Amino acid sequence: MLLKLRVPDMACAACRDAIxxxxxAVDTSATVTANLETKELEIDTQAPEADIRxxxxxxxxxxx
Numbered sequence: 001m002l003l004k005l006r007v008p009d010m011a012c013a014a015c016r017d018a019i020x021x022x023x024x025a026v027d028t029s030a031t032v033t034a035n036l037e038t039k040e041l042e043i044d045t046q047a048p049e050a051d052i053r054x055x056x057x058x059x060x061x062x063x064x
Contacts, residue, residue, distance in 0.1 A: 001044070001045060001046065001049075002042065002043070002044050003041070003042070003043040003044075003045065003049055003052060004040065004041070004042055004043075005040070005041045005043065005052075005053070005056070005063045005064070006038075006039055006040050006041075006063070006064045007019060007039055007040075007041060007056065007061050007062065007063050007064070008039055008062065008064065009061050009062055010034065010036065010039050010041075010061060011036075012036070013036070015061065016034040016036060018059050018060070018061075019032075019034065019041065019056055019059055019061055020032045020034065021059075022055040022056055022058065022059035023043060023045070023052055023055055023056065025055060026045075026047045026051050026052060026055045027045045027046055027047040027051075027052075029045075029046065030043055030044065030045040030046075030047065030052075031043070031044040031045075032044075041063075
């Protein structure tokens with residue numbers, strides 16, 4: 001499943017890396033593309049969207 005999420009508080013490469021690590025902790029095979037300019041993520045995952053959103057939130061970020 002392909003998810004497109006916006007994370008307004010993803011401000012730098014360290015933020016991006018923390019979010020990707022959190023997502024891959026839920027789904028090790030997830031592929032994540034992050035655009036720091038638009039603050040958007042494209043996530044190809046088999047995990048439920050709620051689990052992905054929860055992982056991003058637990059990493060300290062707010063997906064919308």
